[in-house]
Amino acid sequence: MTSTALQQRSATISVLVENEAGILARVTGLFTGRGYNIDSLTVSAVDPARNHSRINIVTSGTDMVIEQIKAQLDRLVQVYRIADLSEGPHIAREMALIKVVATGVERVEALRLAEAFRARVVDATLESFIFEMTGGTEKLDAFIDLMRGLGLAEVSRTGVAAIARGTATI
C-alpha cells in the first residue's frame, strides 16, 4: 500500500434515514461494532412530511476504511442516501454553550474575547456568563481554549451539522 493510502483523514458524512425507532442505535452500533471512530454525531428530523431524519457524522480513518464506512452505512435498510461532504465544498457548523465563572479582570477579558469571536451572551449573573457560539470546530475549540484561563466552568456542544455548498442535495 502507498503511504498516502495509509494516512488517516477526517471525513464528514451525512446520512438521510427513515425516521424510525432504532435507526440511530443501528448506526452507532455499526461504528462501535466495527471499530470505526465517531468524532462527532448529530441527528434530527429534517422532513416530517416524508419522515426523514438526517444524521451527520464526523469520522476518521484511511481511505479504504472511509469507503468501507460509507458502503456499510449505505446498505442499512433504513438508509435512503449517504453523502460524503468532505469530498467537495461544504459548510460544517457546530454550536456551543460556554459557561464562564469569573469576576474582576478575568470577567471583563472574557466578555471582550466573546465580542471578538462574535459569541452572544445568553445568560449573565454578577459572577458568570454563558456564551452561545456557532461556527466551525476550530473556532469553537480556540474560544474554549482561551476561556480555560479565564474561569471556564462548563461546556455543552452540539457536534457538527454539515451541508454541501451550492445546489447539490443529499
Added chain:
Amino acid sequence: MNQTLPADTPPAQAPSDEAAGAEILLRALKDQGVEVIFGYPGGAVLPIYDAIFNQNAIRHILVRHEQAAVHAAEGYARSTGKVGVVLVTSGPGATNAVTGLVDALMDSIPVVCLTGQVPTHLIGNDAFQEADTTGITRPATKHNYLVKRSEDLARVVHEAFYVARSGRPGPVLIDLPKDILIGKAPYTPAPAPEAVHRSYRPQMDPDAAQIARAVALLKSAKRPVIYTGGGVINAGPAASAALRAFVRRTGFPCTSTLMGLGAYPHNDPQFLGMLGMHGTYEANLVMHGCDVMLNVGARFDDRVTGRLNAFSPGSKKIHIDIDSSSINKNVPVDVPIVGDAGRALAALMAAWDADTTEVDKPALAAWWKQIDGWRGIDCLRFTQDMTKGAVIKPQYAVQRLYDITREMKKETFITTEVGQHQMWAAQYFRFDEPNRWMTSGGLGTMGYGLPAAMGVQIAHPDALVIDIAGEASILMNIQEMSTLAQYRLPVKVFILNNQYMGMVRQWQELLHGGRYSESYSAALPDFVKLADAFQGVGLRAKSVDQLDDVIRRMIALDSPVIADICVDEKENCFPMIPSGAPHNEMILGPEHGTSLQIGAAKSLTDEGLALV
C-alpha cells in the same frame, strides 16, 4: 427520536375486516408462501400457537432448543432457496436464537425470526421473560423490527420477507408484544411484486461499462482463475447454470470457497477443488500465481486469503458482489462490479461472445500444464490400511460415504458440524449440484449440522440427508434427536469419532507444543445406546472391514440413525495454511514428507499466533 412510523406502500387491494394480530400474522405468512415454521412455544407466543392450532396451511415443527429452530430454518432455506421461518418466545427463547441468527448473518441465509415479547406497556419494566430482544439482536441480524401497533403487523411481516430475501440475504427478526397479537386490526396485503421499497433497493443489474472492462481483462489473461463463493448459491440455480456455461466457454480454471461448493460441478476437469486454509494445493497456487482473478460472489475471507500482504500479489482482480461493502473491504480490487451473481455472469457471457478478441491459447495451454503439474502432487492423497481390523482413516470414511451414495444414485444432502470432519467432508464429498451442501462457514457453529439436517429433511422428505459430524460437535444439539423421532425424519448422523475436538487438537499440536488442553472428548456417551434411547437406530464401525456395511445399513434404514465411526485419533487435516502464513505456503502432511511441527511453516510468527 420521533416514534411515528412511515406511511405505507399502497396495498394491491383494499384492506379487509379486522382480525386479531395472531390471525393477521398467520395470514401474512401464508401470503408470503410459508409452508413450515420451526419453533418452540412459550407464554408470550401462546396467541400465535392458538392460531396455528386452528389452521392447516402452515406446518409447525417443534424443536427442542430455540438455537436448533434457527439452524433448521437455515438448512431449509439453503436447500430450497426459500426464506426459513422461526417462531420463539420472549426472553430466553429469543436469546437462545441469537447464535443461529449470527450464523445466518455471517453466511447470508434468508431467515425470518418471529420472537414473542411482553406487552407494550411492560416493555422496559424487567417483566417475566422479558429481554431487550431488538437491542440484543440489532448487530445479530440484517434488520429487526418491534411491532408497536397491530395495524403495522402485516406490513412489517411483508417487509421483513422482502428484506430477508433481497440483496444480500440475511436474518430478519420481528419482535411481537403479546398485546399486539391479541389486539384487532385490518389486514394489509403484500405489496405488488413490482412495488419498490422506499429506502432499501439493492442494485441487481451490473454496470455495463464495468462488465466490458472485466471482459477485456479476462480476454487478455495468460493465467486466469475464476474464484466463486456462496453468492452464486444465493443467486439461485440459474446463477450456477450461468457459471457453468461461462467457465466452459472461457476454458478457465475454477475454484470455490467452502460456502460455494456445488455451484460448479466438482467432478468437472476444470474444477480445482476448494481453496483456502484447507483447500487444495493446486487451487491455492493458482490463486497465488494468476494474473487475472474473477471473484464471483465470494468475499476474500481470511480463511481464503492467508496473510493479506502476500495474497495473489501479481494479479488484477475483478470482484462481483451484490453487497458493495464487501468490495474493497480486505483486498483492493481493480474492477468492482455490484450486482446479482447470476445477472452478472449472464452479462459477462454476452459481452464475452460479443467481443471478438481471441484468448491467448498457447498461454492458457501452458497455464493448464502447470496446473496439471500441481494436481499431480495429489495433495489429498492418504493411505488406508485395508487389512482386517485396521483403524479407519477419517478421509476414507468420507470417501466411502461419497462413493456409496453416488453408486446408489440417491439425491443426497450433506450438512456438517464444525471442525476437521467439516473440512474432510468439503474435500472428499464432491458436490456436483448447488443447494446440496449446508455448513456453518462464517461463524463456524458447532451444533449446526443436526438441526440443519432436520430442516433439509423437512424440505426434501424423500431425499437422503446426512449430517457428517464430530463426536464433540454432535453433543451440542443432540436433543434434536427427539425432533427426528417425533416427525419420523430419517436423518443419518455420521459421526467421525476420533475422541478429540480434532481441529483444536491439530492447532494445539502445531502451535502450542502438543499441549492438548481441554480438547479430549472425555466421558462420551455410547452413541449406539443414545440412538436407541431417542427411538432411532445406532450403528458402529470400529475397523475398516466394518465400514461399508455400516454405511449401507445406515442408508437403507427408514429411521433416524447414528453411525459411530471410530477413526484414527491423531489424523490431521491437510493441506493447511497456518494462520499468518501466505496462501502459497501450505503444509502438505506426512504423505508428502512434511509433518506438523512448530515452525514447519516458514512464516509462523506471533502475529500468526494471535489470529484465529
